[in-house]
């Protein structure tokens with residue numbers, strides 16, 4: 001067992017061009033005198049084997065902003081104070097000894113950010129499963145809690161009514177032994193892992209973002225910079241990860257038919273997505289738990305999207321709350337919200353109303369995740385895994401393992417017939433996410449959705465489903481009416497074009513959209529060429545999931561900006577080399593699809 005003290009460096013606001021000026025996760029060791037720039041944990045983190053199975057690796061590599069329990073007032077507290085004791089300096093104080101005394105009782109108390117909570121009544125309702133809390137009762141669990149929960153999770157209505165806030169932790173007067181007993185314990189392996197992360201982040205700080213020249217580089221550089229748990233969560237896909245890999249490789253089956261000498265100096269890749277302007281035909285697909293990769297989490301994506309003019313779709317399982325993200329929103333910045341429909345419909349209805357109140361510009365309702373897929377990289381690192389994935393239990397954690405926790409509230413009985421119900425609650429455009437067949441694309445249209453996102457969740461759900469690009473091809477073949485008329489034509493050479501060689505952009509096919517409907521696609525999109533291929537085949541825009549998670553993990557907002565810069569220059573380059581100036585000039589005949 002190794003013991004150590006932990007002090008966390010707070011994020012710095014400075015930014016510079018082309019260099020990583022804000023590398024997160026580089027923790028400063030064993031000092032208590034980081035005045036100003038750092039915030040200090042009320043207690044040092046004690047590291048020892050085996051207690052925080054599987055989760056400690058990531059907690060060690062995340063910055064933590066902790067309030068210091070600095071106003072010791074002995075309230076003489078020993079029992080359960082009134083529910084909802086005031087947080088901050090004025091409320092009651094709880095002695096460390098009182099917390100430790102609960103260890104061998106039926107009561108479940110935890111310390112989070114210098115505050116003590118009694119979660120006894122509620123622990124079995126915890127969406128992340130009860131085990132993670134029960135295994136760490138009478139501990140300061142801040143380091144597990146922070147990266148997985150919005151920072152306002154314990155405030156106001158977000159605090160479940162059966163979780164009791166008991167008061168501030170009183171550290172003064174406590175013995176060193178008691179302080180140590182309150183600390184989380186982490187193994188030597190995990191300590192080494194943290195060192196690995198620290199070195200990788202230092203190295204990136206030295207080299208700067210210039211070494212990252214494409215989206216795959218972000219993944220390459222992110223891996224050593226992430227804790228094992230964060231890496232497994234982001235990179236993992238279902239079962240053998242066949243769909244994840246084929247999503248990307250499918251784009252190799254599409255080749256370009258470029259025209260030359262086309263005056264392309266003024267190429268432009270701006271567009272609109274669901275009526276909102278976007279600098280690129282590309283949005284940030286919703287992906288949960290951005291804080292696992294960077295302490296500012298989804299806010300990096302929000303700011304990066306604002307600074308570069310692209311659209312972010314916020315995950316229902318974001319680690320920052322939608323209110324926090326909304327607060328970081330630039331004036332007029334478009335944002336989409338991804339919806340998991342809760343099995344308690346009143347909870348879902350509340351969420352939809354909230355999203356409306358906050359002025360989200362589209363709701364992406366995910367349909368391909370009634371339960372979570374079996375993501376084995378993730379499961380292997382989560383020691384709490386107890387049974388097969390995919391279980392549907394009333395309470396999370398019963399048979400599902402922690403990796404299934406994300407889907408604990410999701411209604412597995414969600415049905416096409418529910419779309420009119422969602423529609424009745426909001427006028428915001430509705431996009432159905434997770435469409436994988438032409439039948440479902442047609443159903444989405446019939447049931448009144450405004451668009452679809454062809455997606456298999458980045459291969460994280462049903463493994464060996466077809467790559468997303470094949471679904472787009474199926475829609476082209478069997479339901480071309482869902483695409484804009486000019487994208488309904490055949491791919492490859494149209495003999496008609498030999499009669500008018502100068503006409504690079506063939507005329508639109510006759511026809512119109514019965515009503516506006518947009519088709520998007522995500523999964524495995526890493527290159528500007530991938531984006532342009534999807535657009536030639538009729539997609540209005542594409543989504544990128546992991547790429548942006550890795551980008552924000554590597555360098556926060558700057559990472560996101562850098563990623564957008566890479567994609568933008570690749571898209572513009574592709575347009576120019578294809579002989580096209582505008583996205584609206586793209587046509588299916590500009591690509592060929594290998595069968």
Ligand code: HEM
Nearest residue numbers: 110127128132133136141144145148163317402403405406
């Ligand atoms: C006390 C109030 C707490 C509340 C209201 C709360 C709430 C939640 C919610 C809503 C989620 C689901 C996240 C999502 O799907 O977006 C979650 C997940 C999680 N919670 Fe908590 N939590 C609390 C305490 C804790 C504590 C004390 C711990 C650790 C000891 C903890 C560890 C976790 C973990 C590890 C997950 C994620 C599981 C996964 O990603 O697989 N939580 N919690």
Ligand SMILES: Cc1cc2nc3c(=O)[nH]c(=O)nc-3n(C[C@H](O)[C@H](O)[C@H](O)COP(=O)(O)O)c2cc1C
Nearest residue numbers: 234285286287288315366457458523524544545546
């Ligand atoms: C770590 C991670 C978390 C995700 N979380 C969500 C989510 O909360 N909701 C959702 O609808 N899709 C989620 N997705 C799927 C993405 O929205 C998107 O469909 C997928 O990442 C696209 O594939 P790509 O990562 O190859 O770009 C997640 C994907 C990843 C990798």
